[in-house]
Amino acid sequence: MSRSLHIFTPSNLTFPKQPYPKPSSNRRFPATTFSPKLISIKASTSSDPNSSTSPQVLISNNGTGASGILSATPQDYDTPPSQSIISDSSSIEVDAVTEAELKENGFRSTRRTKLVCTIGPATCGFEELEALAVGGMNVARINMCHGTREWHRRVIERVRRLNEEKGFAVAIMMDTEGSEIHMGDLGGASSAKAEDGEIWTFSVRAFDSNRPERTVNVNYDGFAEDVKVGDELLVDGGMVRFEVMEKIGPDVKCRCTDPGLMLPRANVTFWRDGSLVRERNAMLPTISSKDWLDIDFGIAEGVDFIAISFVKSAEVITHLKSYIAARSRDSDIAVIAKIESIDSLKNLEEIIQASDGAMVARGDLGAQIPLEQVPSAQQNIVQICRQLNKPVIVASQLLESMIEYPTPTRAEVADVSEAVRQRADALMLSGESAMGQYPEKALAVLRNVSVRIEKWWREEKCHEAMELPVVGSSFSDSISEEICISAAKMANNLGVDALFVYTKTGHMASLLSRCRPDCPIFAFTSTTSVRRRLNLQWGLIPFRLSFSDDMEGNLNKTFSLLKARGMIKSGDLVIAVSDILQSIQVLIVP
Numbered sequence: 001m002s003r004s005l006h007i008f009t010p011s012n013l014t015f016p017k018q019p020y021p022k023p024s025s026n027r028r029f030p031a032t033t034f035s036p037k038l039i040s041i042k043a044s045t046s047s048d049p050n051s052s053t054s055p056q057v058l059i060s061n062n063g064t065g066a067s068g069i070l071s072a073t074p075q076d077y078d079t080p081p082s083q084s085i086i087s088d089s090s091s092i093e094v095d096a097v098t099e100a101e102l103k104e105n106g107f108r109s110t111r112r113t114k115l116v117c118t119i120g121p122a123t124c125g126f127e128e129l130e131a132l133a134v135g136g137m138n139v140a141r142i143n144m145c146h147g148t149r150e151w152h153r154r155v156i157e158r159v160r161r162l163n164e165e166k167g168f169a170v171a172i173m174m175d176t177e178g179s180e181i182h183m184g185d186l187g188g189a190s191s192a193k194a195e196d197g198e199i200w201t202f203s204v205r206a207f208d209s210n211r212p213e214r215t216v217n218v219n220y221d222g223f224a225e226d227v228k229v230g231d232e233l234l235v236d237g238g239m240v241r242f243e244v245m246e247k248i249g250p251d252v253k254c255r256c257t258d259p260g261l262m263l264p265r266a267n268v269t270f271w272r273d274g275s276l277v278r279e280r281n282a283m284l285p286t287i288s289s290k291d292w293l294d295i296d297f298g299i300a301e302g303v304d305f306i307a308i309s310f311v312k313s314a315e316v317i318t319h320l321k322s323y324i325a326a327r328s329r330d331s332d333i334a335v336i337a338k339i340e341s342i343d344s345l346k347n348l349e350e351i352i353q354a355s356d357g358a359m360v361a362r363g364d365l366g367a368q369i370p371l372e373q374v375p376s377a378q379q380n381i382v383q384i385c386r387q388l389n390k391p392v393i394v395a396s397q398l399l400e401s402m403i404e405y406p407t408p409t410r411a412e413v414a415d416v417s418e419a420v421r422q423r424a425d426a427l428m429l430s431g432e433s434a435m436g437q438y439p440e441k442a443l444a445v446l447r448n449v450s451v452r453i454e455k456w457w458r459e460e461k462c463h464e465a466m467e468l469p470v471v472g473s474s475f476s477d478s479i480s481e482e483i484c485i486s487a488a489k490m491a492n493n494l495g496v497d498a499l500f501v502y503t504k505t506g507h508m509a510s511l512l513s514r515c516r517p518d519c520p521i522f523a524f525t526s527t528t529s530v531r532r533r534l535n536l537q538w539g540l541i542p543f544r545l546s547f548s549d550d551m552e553g554n555l556n557k558t559f560s561l562l563k564a565r566g567m568i569k570s571g572d573l574v575i576a577v578s579d580i581l582q583s584i585q586v587l588i589v590p
C-alpha cells in the first residue's frame, strides 16, 4: 500500500521574478505564480516487490555484511571488489559498521551524530585504523601541520584499503596548516616543559637540529617587530603563558608566567592590554604557499573534504572552490571552513554560505577570543550552519583528559552532550585519537554519549522550533525544501521507521538532515563520492545504489535488496522523497 503526493514541475515553469519571500513573511510559496494545476495528489495501491519491475535477488554477497554489497549477479564473485562496486547496477552498498548497527539495534536506535577522528602516530597503523572504523569513525582527518606528505599518503592508502576490503565507508578530510604564527617542531623533541619564572627565547632564526636550550623557533618573520615589551605571549591558546621582557634583534626574551608543556608547532598568539594583537600578522595569507602544495596533494589523492584553517573571508573559500573545480576530475571535494579566528566570526554568515560546511575549531578560537565566549560562539555557528544547510563539526578538547586517562571527566561528558543536544552534525577527536593513549575508548565515549543524548532528546520530544529559512535560489529548490520539511514533519507525526531519499547530488538528503527528524534517513545515491560526503551529515545513512527515473521501480528494488539483507522487514513504515520526481510517498514495506 502506498500513498503519495506528487508535485510536478515542468522544466519550462517560470520562476517567480520577485526575490523569494523571507520566512518572516509567513508564506513560503508565492501563490500567485504557483498554479494549482501543477499539483496532483494521488493515492495509489502498488509496490509489489514481486512485480516484473523489481529485480530478482538471487544471492547475497555475504550474509554477515562484511563486504557492504548485496549483488543480484552471482558472477560478481569473479571480479575484484573495486570493479564490482562500480559496475554492478543491481547492488546496494552500505557501510558494514552501520549495517551491523541497524541489524542489531533496529533503525530507530542508530547513531545520528557523525564522528571524525584525527589520525596521528597513535592510530596510523592498519589495525588501529580498523579499530576506529569498527568503533564508528565516519571521517578520518589528517592534519597537514604535522608529519610529511608521504606519511599522510600512507594513512590515506590504508583507509582506502580498509574500505575496500572490509566494507567500511570512511571518508578522508585533509586539514591545512594555515599561516598563523606557530612554534617550530622543537628539533624532533616530543614536547618542551616551561617552568614558572624561566626565561625562554622565541626566535625567528631557524635552527638545525642543535636547538639551544630554552629556545624555540617561530615561523613568522615579522614576529620580533610586531611584539612589544610587556605583551603577553600565549602558547597553545594559553596552555603556557609568557611575558615579553626584551627584544634583541631576531630574538625575543620572555619570562614564563604560567608553566606547562609546549608541543611541537603549537600556535602562538600575543596580547596587549587584554586584546589580541593583530599587526602585520593579520595580513598573513589564509592559504600559504605550503598549503597550496598540500591542497594539490589532497586533490591528487582524491580526499573527500579539505578543511581550511584560519579562514578570514568568504573570498578565500570561493577562490579555493574554483581552484579545485578546475583541477580535479570530478570536482566534488567539499571545502570546510574552520572557524577559529576573530576575523572568521566577523564574516561568519558569508563564510559559511560560501563553504560546503564548517568546523567550530575551539582550540585556536579559544586563543583568539576570551574562553567564556567560546560556548556562545559554538551555539551560534552550529545554528547558522543548520539554517544555511551546511554540515558543522564541533572540534577540540571534547575529551582532552582521555589523552592520558581511560575515563573522561564529568565535565567533558557534559560538553559532548551539549554538542549533541545542539544537534551538530559531527564531533571530532584531535589529540585523543592522534597521539593519546586511549583512542578507541575516547571514540566509544563519543558514540555512547551521542546515542544516549539523541534518544533522550527524542523521548522528551524536544523538537526545537527552529525556523529553517529558504536556502535555494530557484523555485524548484524551494519546492525541494518544502517537500523535505513536510516529509520530516509527517515522519515525526506518523512515527515512521525511516525516511528514504533518492538523490543524485546529495542535496535533497542534506535538506532532510537539516530537519533533524526522529527517524534515520536512508540516503540512496548513485556515486561513491557523494555517498562518502554524506557521511558527515547528521542522521544520514548513505547507500550507493543505481536508480532510474521510475520511483516505483526504485522503491521495489530497494525494498527487495534491503529485505534480503535483513535491513528492513515487511510492515515497516517508510516515507520516500526524491529529487528525480518531486514527491512524498508513504509506504508500508510489503
Ligand SMILES: Nc1ncnc2c1ncn2[C@@H]1O[C@H](COP(=O)(O)OP(=O)(O)OP(=O)(O)O)[C@@H](O)[C@H]1O
Residues within 6 Å of the ligand: 118, 119, 120, 121, 143, 145, 146, 147, 175, 263, 264, 265, 266, 309, 363, 364, 430, 431, 432, 434, 435
Ligand atoms: N600526523 C601527525 N603526526 C604527529 N603528531 C600528530 C599528527 N597529527 C596530530 N598530531 C598530534 O596530535 C595533537 C593534536 O592534533 P590536532 O590535529 O588537534 O593538532 P593541533 O596541532 O592542535 O592543531 P590544529 O588542529 O589547530 O591544526 C597535535 O598537537 C600533535 O601533537
Ligand SMILES: CC(=O)C(=O)O
Residues within 6 Å of the ligand: 309, 338, 340, 360, 361, 362, 363, 364, 365, 395, 396, 430
Ligand atoms: C581543530 C582546530 O584547528 C582547532 O581547534 O584549533
Ligand SMILES: [K+]
Residues within 6 Å of the ligand: 143, 144, 145, 175, 176, 177, 178, 309
Ligand atoms: K590544521
Ligand SMILES: [Mg+2]
Residues within 6 Å of the ligand: 309, 340, 361, 363, 364
Ligand atoms: Mg586550529
